[in-house]
Amino acid sequence: MADPSSYRPKPGQIPDSPGVYKFRDEHRRVIYVGKAKNLRQRLANYFQDLAGLHPRTRTMVTTAASVEWTVVSTEVEALQLEYSWIKEYDPRFNVKYRDDKSYPYLAVTLNEEFPRVQVMRGAKKKGVRYFGPYGHAWAIRETVDLMLRVFPVRTCSAGVFKNAARTGRPCLLGYIGKCSAPCVGRVTPEEHRELADDFCDFMAGRTGAYIRRLEKDMTAAAEEMEYERAARLRDDAEALKRAMEKSAVVLADATDADLIAVAEDELEAAVQIFHVRGGRVRGQRGWVTDKVENVDTSGLVEHALQQLYGEEAGDAVPKEVLVPALPEHPDAVSQWLAERRGSQVSLRIPQRGDKKDLMATVQRNAQQALGLHKTKRASDLTTRSRALEEISEALGLDTAPLRIECFDISHLQGDDVVASMVVFEDGLARKGEYRRFQIKTFEGQDDVRSMHEVIGRRFRRYLHEKEHTGEWEENPAQSPGQTSQTPGQTSGPAPVPTAPVPTGPVPAPTYPAPDSAAEPREDDGRPKRFAYPPQLLVVDGGQPQVAAAKRALDELGIDDIAVCGLAKRLEEVWLPDDDDPVVLPRSSEGLYLLQRIRDEAHRFAITYQRAKRAKRVRSSPLDDVAGLGDTRKQALIKHFGSVKKLRQATIDEICEVPGIGRRTAESVAVALASTTPAAPAVNTATGEIIEEDDGGSTT
Numbered sequence: 159m160a161d162p163s164s165y166r167p168k169p170g171q172i173p174d175s176p177g178v179y180k181f182r183d184e185h186r187r188v189i190y191v192g193k194a195k196n197l198r199q200r201l202a203n204y205f206q207d208l209a210g211l212h213p214r215t216r217t218m219v220t221t222a223a224s225v226e227w228t229v230v231s232t233e234v235e236a237l238q239l240e241y242s243w244i245k246e247y248d249p250r251f252n253v254k255y256r257d258d259k260s261y262p263y264l265a266v267t268l269n270e271e272f273p274r275v276q277v278m279r280g281a282k283k284k285g286v287r288y289f290g291p292y293g294h295a296w297a298i299r300e301t302v303d304l305m306l307r308v309f310p311v312r313t314c315s316a317g318v319f320k321n322a323a324r325t326g327r328p329c330l331l332g333y334i335g336k337c338s339a340p341c342v343g344r345v346t347p348e349e350h351r352e353l354a355d356d357f358c359d360f361m362a363g364r365t366g367a368y369i370r371r372l373e374k375d376m377t378a379a380a381e382e383m384e385y386e387r388a389a390r391l392r393d394d395a396e397a398l399k400r401a402m403e404k405s406a407v408v409l410a411d412a413t414d415a416d417l418i419a420v421a422e423d424e425l426e427a428a429v430q431i432f433h434v435r436g437g438r439v440r441g442q443r444g445w446v447t448d449k450v451e452n453v454d455t456s457g458l459v460e461h462a463l464q465q466l467y468g469e470e471a472g473d474a475v476p477k478e479v480l481v482p483a484l485p486e487h488p489d490a491v492s493q494w495l496a497e498r499r500g501s502q503v504s505l506r507i508p509q510r511g512d513k514k515d516l517m518a519t520v521q522r523n524a525q526q527a528l529g530l531h532k533t534k535r536a537s538d539l540t541t542r543s544r545a546l547e548e549i550s551e552a553l554g555l556d557t558a559p560l561r562i563e564c565f566d567i568s569h570l571q572g573d574d575v576v577a578s579m580v581v582f583e584d585g586l587a588r589k590g591e592y593r594r595f596q597i598k599t600f601e602g603q604d605d606v607r608s609m610h611e612v613i614g615r616r617f618r619r620y621l622h623e624k625e626h627t628g629e630w631e632e633n634p635a636q637s638p639g640q641t642s643q644t645p646g647q648t649s650g651p652a653p654v655p656t657a658p659v660p661t662g663p664v665p666a667p668t669y670p671a672p673d674s675a676a677e678p679r680e681d682d683g684r685p686k687r688f689a690y691p692p693q694l695l696v697v698d699g700g701q702p703q704v705a706a707a708k709r710a711l712d713e714l715g716i717d718d719i720a721v722c723g724l725a726k727r728l729e730e731v732w733l734p735d736d737d738d739p740v741v742l743p744r745s746s747e748g749l750y751l752l753q754r755i756r757d758e759a760h761r762f763a764i765t766y767q768r769a770k771r772a773k774r775v776r777s778s779p780l781d782d783v784a785g786l787g788d789t790r791k792q793a794l795i796k797h798f799g800s801v802k803k804l805r806q807a808t809i810d811e812i813c814e815v816p817g818i819g820r821r822t823a824e825s826v827a828v829a830l831a832s833t834t835p836a837a838p839a840v841n842t843a844t845g846e847i848i849e850e851d852d853g854g855s856t857t
Contacts, residue, residue: 160184162219166205172198177229178239180247181222185690188247190218190451193236195487197227212452218251233490234497241464253427253447253461263441264289264298266311266358271347272319272340273354275302275311282469289361289440304397306336308368309357312350313337360398362435369395413437415478416466417508417517420458421524425449428528429462432520435476444523446531460485467498475499480508480517541747542585548748549694552740553733555720559694560584564755565616565707566698567597567608568763574770575603577612578763581692582755594766606702613695613710620691621714691719698756700725700732700739708734724756783822783829790817794826805830 177197181190194200204211204219211219230236244252265278269285277295282288302313312319314329314337322328322341332339340350360368372395379388417432426448433441445462453461459481467475475498485491488505495503508514546558562582569575577595581588595612695711697703704723711719722740723732729749730739742749779801780791797815798804804812804826812823 160220160223162205162208162222165222165224167201167225172201172227173229174198175229176231176233176236177227178236178243179225179227180243180249181218181251182224182226183221184223188243188249189221190249190251191240191243191247193233193240195233195236197229201225201227214251214449215452218451221251233487234493237464237487237490237494241468244464245468251451253449253451253453253458254465262295262298264302264361266354268351268354268358272312272350275306275313275354275357287358288474289358289435303336305357305360306331307397308372308394309353309360310336310338311354311357312340314341361440369398372398413478414476415480415513416476417480417513417520418459418462418466418482419517419520419524420455420462420482421521421528422449422455422458423528426528426532427458428524428531429458430520430524430527431462431466432516432523433476434516442523444527446527455483456485459483460491463491463495467495471498472500475503477502478504478506480506480513482507482517482521542751545585545747545751548742548746549752552731552742552748553694553720553722555693557693559692559720561690561692562694562696562755563616563692564696564698564759565609565612566756566759566763567605567612568760568767569603570767570771574767575601575608576763576767576770577608578759578766579612579616580755580759580762582751582758585751587758592762594762596770605699606706609697609699609703610706610710613697613707614713617691617711617714617716621716691716693720695719695721696752696755696759697721697723698726698759699723700730704732704734724752726756729753779830780826783825786822786826790815790822793817801830 174196176193176195178191178193179197179201180188183189192200204215204225208216208220228239230239243249244254248254263278263282265276266287266289267274267276267285268287269283277298278286278288306313310331313331314322318329319341322332322339326342328337328339328342328344331337332342332344338345338350338353340347345353356368372391376388376391376395379385379391413434414436415434417434419430421428421430426446429445429447431443432439433443445465447458447461451457463479463481463485475495477499479495484505484507492503492505495505508517543558546560549555550558560583564580564582566578567575568578575597577597579593579595581591593616595615597608597611599611600607695707697707700723704721707723708721711717711721721734724730725732725739728739728741729744730741731749731752732739742752780786780794793815794804794812795801798807807827809820809823809827812818812826813820818826
């Protein structure tokens with residue numbers, strides 16, 4: 159635990175300007191990012207008597223080892239920079255809202271020649287218009303199915319579309335009138351894009367004009383005694399009305415607003431957002447967070463606004479944002495929202511009428527979400543804590559292993575040998591820190607030797623990271639109080655050593671060397687790939703694998719990491735140098751956690767191994783030709799029809815292919831001549847030879 163006075167800036171060193179500040183720990187990791195209208199006043203609050211600080215703030219300042227700041231011109235710039243740094247550094251003491259699922263959106267790919275309507279999740283793409291998010295994907299599909307009667311926009315994938323265009327036959331939706339079939343030329347690209355634009359307008363809330371137009375056309379068709387057309391128009395209007403009924407009217411027509419409500423207690427907070435477009439609720443989402451920093455409702459609202467609109471622009475930011483409490487600096491936040499939208503945005507608390515009633519509904523949803531989360535979390539926290547305690551007791555560890563790394567080897571009969579490393583912290587998977595390895599020092603099947611190589615490579619990288627951060631330097635060159643006041647500059651002491659210098663010989667690394675000593679790598683606070691050691695290292699296997707892992711650590715002089723193995727046959731836990739395994743009860747939460755970690759490592763390894771195998775199977779002799787890209791490979795195959803015929807061609811014949819020069823033709827001929835074609839397959843029933851042709855098999 160650090161004493162904040164050891165790194166407190168000198169009096170008068172901190173400017174009284176707006177800015178953003180970062181606290182770093184002894185490993186130079188950024189652990190907290192904040193902004194201030196007056197940096198001097200704000201930072202002074204952190205260096206008062208520890209007894210007067212909030213417990214969360216006290217934990218943060220005693221974990222930190224240095225502080226630095228960047229001066230900006232305005233509060234809006236401070237807000238933008240704070241959001242960017244939180245997103246970049248992922249500091250552990252900042253409030254970060256987390257989704258419990260990936261919400262689906264209704265997306266229209268306006269960036270394609272023939273726009274497609276589909277369900278999308280994940281990061282948003284440029285040129286795609288999104289509606290939602292929705293609670294369930296089936297709700298989107300029901301709405302789309304109703305609307306395709308009136309707006310028959312393409313919904314098929316690129317492969318189906320190309321196949322229909324090649325064969326000249328549309329898919330089933332084209333036959334039943336729920337697709338305009340642009341693949342076979344029933345409509346022009348301009349007509350299809352007009353349909354897509356009308357679809358987007360209807361989803362954006364401009365619904366009345368379309369229904370009135372359909373009813374007018376229906377009346378005109380009936381007067382002209384075109385009763386079949388009138389019936390179809392009637393059904394289309396009813397379909398649109400049913401689609402509209404799925405999102406009830408909650409506010410006046412043409413109201414575009416987002417309503418944000420917060421439910422909180424001492425430890426956690428839940429946020430619910432209702433997206434209202436055209437007076438109707440078009441989407442809903444919710445977040446939950448741990449209150450790891452001392453923050454009130456205003457701060458929670460500000461963090462929610464940053465996360466909600468930090469990556470948005472244009473119409474994705476509504477004209478009106480309704481909140482339960484205004485941020486500390488509402489004018490700066492309103493200006494930031496207006497810059498993202500491109501026009502004025504109203505940020506306010508609803509006081510009366512329909513908007514206040516709807517806010518009460520959103521608030522009830524937030525309370526229910528927090529109650530449900532706490533019910534689940536209580537069980538999860540208790541179970542995870544008990545599991546870690548059981549592992550600690552069974553293995554004789556001094557403390558509970560808060561960070562566990564597990565390694566597994568995967569191969570197919572000795573080919574494509576790979577390894578995986580998965581990381582669990584506090585009993586939860588940290589997928590962003592998973593790593594994959596290819597076995598480089600030998601070929602064939604040898605799990606023990608593979609495990610030794612992988613463990614050695616992982617912890618050599620760890621030692622090099624420690625060397626680069628200066629954690630082994632005994633005479634730091636700078637005093638603890640130094641700070642940085644300009645972007646991109648970092649200064650301060652070398653961190654206090656946290657691990658002994660390895661005494662054993664360190665073998666030469668088998669991976670690319672780190673940056674040279676003449677150009678030390680900048681410590682920017684980002685999580686490094688192999689910088690942090692686990693308290694427990696788990697290998698998938700028994701005594702041989704455990705012994706190999708322990709030997710790799712011993713060779714590097716690392717003796718403060720516990721090692722164990724989990725054998726699949728009897729689910730027994732093996733420790734180094736022990737002849738008998740540790741047997742945990744089948745009902746043990748500790749055993750269950752180890753099994754989950756081992757299974758996750760196995761899943762991650764076998765997924766990588768299958769991907770490598772699939773890539774190898776799809777490989778071609780042309781892959782070895784330097785400078786020959788995919789376009790010219792396809793041109794060669796298209797010109798000759800198959801690799802077999804290309805192998806029989808002369809250099810002059812290869813030069814006839816557009817884009818292929820004589821030097822490239824010679825390289826192609828040499829590459830194909832050096833590879834032996836596979837023996838032809840034989841149909842054992844008929845005796846026919848099945849020859850390779852055009853990438854497949856024909857007789």
